[in-house]
Amino acid sequence: MDTEFAELLRDRNLKATPKRLELLSVVAKYNSAIPYSELQKSLHHFDRVTLYRTLNALLDGGIVHKASVSNEEVYYAMCKHYCSSEGHHHKHVHLKCKECLEVSCVEAKNTIVIDIPNVEIDNVEIEVQGTCSKCL
Amino acid sequence: MDTEFAELLRDRNLKATPKRLELLSVVAKYNSAIPYSELQKSLHHFDRVTLYRTLNALLDGGIVHKASVSNEEVYYAMCKHYCSSEGHHHKHVHLKCKECLEVSCVEAKNTIVIDIPNVEIDNVEIEVQGTCSKCL
């Protein structure tokens, strides 16, 4: 009788502690990427260091990922299945809507190809600012 | 008898003070995007707050821009001519080389088109991690 989150954690050799399960539940329930300040608010009973270390553990484990938006607040969202402790492999784009201010992970319609002469590309992170479909 | 930098500043209604000119000179001389720690080192005689406010003034004025690299250190680089106090409009990509660790602004060979259904896109920021031409 294991929850899905506990399984996720143990798969990465992380103990399924109540704190981690609670944090995951908060991140997953949020309908878009959750800003750090919201995490603090929802988890105000967490010690500051515990939140810090728990987030780091989940980031390292490829369970959640950061979406930094133009050097402002940091947002967190659940990873897709293809992330692991080996690394993050997101194929989506982080969109920050200027109307509702929400940050979401969206799939681009086209395949994004970036070709830079004489450069070997390992990973690409794309941040888009604009207006989301809800607000249009 | 105005330097190019002084002109840049006055165009944005910013006073051409020695501090600002010195900071611009440091940023411009650096062969790639300069990390914040390097700025501090080169400008250790600046008050911490002065560096902070000077950078903000130049960022707001569209004279320099930030290149944040996966939530690590922040890098700064000179803007191109088409940036102004109205906003930044970069068409380049920020590349962090995993070998030399340098961050540079490079032009992509192809036009980067990102199409997301029902989303109106204003601005796109792209961060690439890989190996630069020098290190290949």
Next chain:
DNA sequence: TAACAAACGCAACATTGTTGCGTTTGTTAA
């Protein structure tokens, strides 16, 4: 060159990152 607004230095406080260490707890094997 005088006068004003902007820029600067200093002090002070807030937020977040980061580490050490003693205690608590999840996990595993007996």
Next chain:
DNA sequence: TTAACAAACGCAACAATGTTGCGTTTGTTA
């Protein structure tokens, strides 16, 4: 089921950076 260990947690403490207020200095303009 439980004992034992390693991991996770809370607390204290310190570092780095962000941010604001205020009095003084300085660039700009008339």
